Amino acid sequence: MANKEVVIKVDNLGKSFGDHEVLKKIDFEVREGEVICIIGSSGSGKSTLLRCINKLETQSCGKIYYRGKEISDNQKQINDYRSKVGMVFQSFNLFNNKTVLQNCTLGARKVLHISKEEVYERAIKHLKAVGMAQYINARPAQLSGGQKQRVAIARALCMNPDVLLFDEPTSALDPEMVGEVLNVMKELAESGLTMIIVTHEMAFARDVSTRTIFMDKGLIAQDDAPTNMFNINNSNERTREFLSRFIAEKTGENDSHKKEAVDTTKITNKIKKKFVVTFARGFGTGGKEIASRLAKDLGIHCYENRILTLASQMSGVPEERFIKGNEKLMHKQKGIAALLGGMNRTKSTTYLARKDFVSDDELFESQSKIIEELADSEESCVIVGKCADYVLKDHSDVISIYIEAPRQFCVERTMRNMKCDEATANKTIAETDKFRADYYEYYTNGNYWTNPVNYDMTLNSERMGIEGCVAHIKSLLKLKGYIE
Ligand SMILES: Nc1ncnc2c1ncn2[C@@H]1O[C@H](COP(=O)(O)OP(=O)(O)OP(=O)(O)O)[C@@H](O)[C@H]1O
Numbered sequence: 001m002a003n004k005e006v007v008i009k010v011d012n013l014g015k016s017f018g019d020h021e022v023l024k025k026i027d028f029e030v031r032e033g034e035v036i037c038i039i040g041s042s043g044s045g046k047s048t049l050l051r052c053i054n055k056l057e058t059q060s061c062g063k064i065y066y067r068g069k070e071i072s073d074n075q076k077q078i079n080d081y082r083s084k085v086g087m088v089f090q091s092f093n094l095f096n097n098k099t100v101l102q103n104c105t106l107g108a109r110k111v112l113h114i115s116k117e118e119v120y121e122r123a124i125k126h127l128k129a130v131g132m133a134q135y136i137n138a139r140p141a142q143l144s145g146g147q148k149q150r151v152a153i154a155r156a157l158c159m160n161p162d163v164l165l166f167d168e169p170t171s172a173l174d175p176e177m178v179g180e181v182l183n184v185m186k187e188l189a190e191s192g193l194t195m196i197i198v199t200h201e202m203a204f205a206r207d208v209s210t211r212t213i214f215m216d217k218g219l220i221a222q223d224d225a226p227t228n229m230f231n232i233n234n235s236n237e238r239t240r241e242f243l244s245r246f247i248a249e250k251t252g253e254n255d256s257h258k259k260e261a262v263d264t265t266k267i268t269n270k271i272k273k274k275f276v277v278t279f280a281r282g283f284g285t286g287g288k289e290i291a292s293r294l295a296k297d298l299g300i301h302c303y304e305n306r307i308l309t310l311a312s313q314m315s316g317v318p319e320e321r322f323i324k325g326n327e328k329l330m331h332k333q334k335g336i337a338a339l340l341g342g343m344n345r346t347k348s349t350t351y352l353a354r355k356d357f358v359s360d361d362e363l364f365e366s367q368s369k370i371i372e373e374l375a376d377s378e379e380s381c382v383i384v385g386k387c388a389d390y391v392l393k394d395h396s397d398v399i400s401i402y403i404e405a406p407r408q409f410c411v412e413r414t415m416r417n418m419k420c421d422e423a424t425a426n427k428t429i430a431e432t433d434k435f436r437a438d439y440y441e442y443y444t445n446g447n448y449w450t451n452p453v454n455y456d457m458t459l460n461s462e463r464m465g466i467e468g469c470v471a472h473i474k475s476l477l478k479l480k481g482y483i484e
């Protein structure tokens with residue numbers, strides 16, 4: 001890439017709104033064919049930077065160059081520049097009263113001086129490329145979010161851009177539509193189009209970007225190859241903190257009890273000193289619910305399945321390997337597989353006997369590092385499963401909880417949660433617990449999990465009830481001086 005021509009250069013760019021300095025001394029270059037992903041927390045200035053690059057916003061200081069030429073505030077020059085540097089927005093910005101084809105041709109016909117036929121030809125070509133050719137006569141209201149965004153991308157391509165900017169192109173979409181848009185963008189990247197993409201899709205940034213920029217409080221905190229950025233050993237502390245926060249935010253997405261944002265008025269206890277609570281639990285005991293209730297009451301994050309996803313990203317052990325195994329298992333045994341972490345399950349589509357258990361030490365090591373990273377951060381948190389209790393056994397300020405319950409209680413809960421019959425519930429519990437026991441036994445060299453001596457508190461969720469367990473854990477935290 002180093003020998004390719006610089007397309008965009010941002011030089012010492014600053015932007016303030018009143019007293020608020022939103023961008024501070026931003027410097028970077030984008031060369032032909034590069035795909036730059038910009039990540040960072042909300043309010044860090046990503047959109048403002050993109051808007052400045054697109055000249056939708058006037059910078060307070062610094063310069064922007066396009067192919068070596070400074071872009072001034074002259075409106076004609078800005079218009080020419082914008083026809084070269086296109087932008088795709090989060091909210092599509094399509095004209096609702098126009099058809100898909102009209103939406104694509106309108107801008108190109110106005111701005112580019114080419115024949116009507118050529119514009120139509122171009123639009124159809126790009127609509128085909130994004131898989132929307134059969135919808136040319138549809139109106140935006142008849143399309144799904146993912147389809148609208150693909151039309152918006154085709155529209156931007158009709159201008160024959162030299163560079164395409166994207167501001168969170170998938171964040172307004174339902175989860176099942178994100179993939180179709182990311183695939184189109186991946187194809188564009190592979191075709192060699194130069195792109196700058198603000199995104200919260202970390203796996204996409206890791207796989208597709210040639211460079212990833214991490215923005216923090218108006219500054220570029222790290223500008224690096226994605227393999228360095230998304231590396232568990234990334235030496236940039238701020239980036240690591242952001243990535244672990246990201247796991248927490250994402251964890252909530254597929255989990256109904258954690259979906260609601262933390263309501264600060266409902267936080268029942270004030271935190272006096274930082275701590276980490278780990279949960280080990282049997283299947284159907286309600287342990288996961290207790291963990292997330294506790295986190296919610298205290299206004300702290302609850303980390304769970306997402307740890308595995310991130311571990312797989314960081315260890316380079318492809319998640320697909322696990323997902324594929326999961327899907328096959330899911331098919332046969334409904335929900336069980338989703339609960340199993342850290343094991344290679346691709347060898348068999350059904351329950352693996354102890355002798356077939358295959359470990360993935362590298363993945364486990366990454367999981368352990370992530371768990372340690374979370375425990376070392378400044379914020380208190382709850383971590384469910386994945387041997388967190390074992391990994392953190394020598395850490396200070398860790399409270400380990402073990403939740404168990406008599407079999408019948410777990411069976412009834414499982415029947416309710418999975419809407420299944422008693423035989424299925426029984427089988428699910430037996431198999432899942434066996435899996436977990438194998439996992440713990442393998443990684444902890446000796447059945448750490450089922451030995452209550454290893455925990456600060458062991459609770460029977462049938463006797464105590466879910467509420468009661470939360471209350472008991474809170475009283476232990478109070479007693480130890482962690483909360484008020
Ligand atoms: N037009 C504006 N007037 C005043 N303040 C603004 C304006 N636009 C943005 N800001 C402020 O600038 C800061 C950065 O905003 P920006 O939208 O660039 O963040 P972001 O990184 O894109 O965040 P997100 O991930 O939430 O989209 C925020 O504090 C925001 O309130």
Ligand SMILES: [Mg+2]
Pocket residue numbers: 046047048
């Ligand atoms: Mg933004």
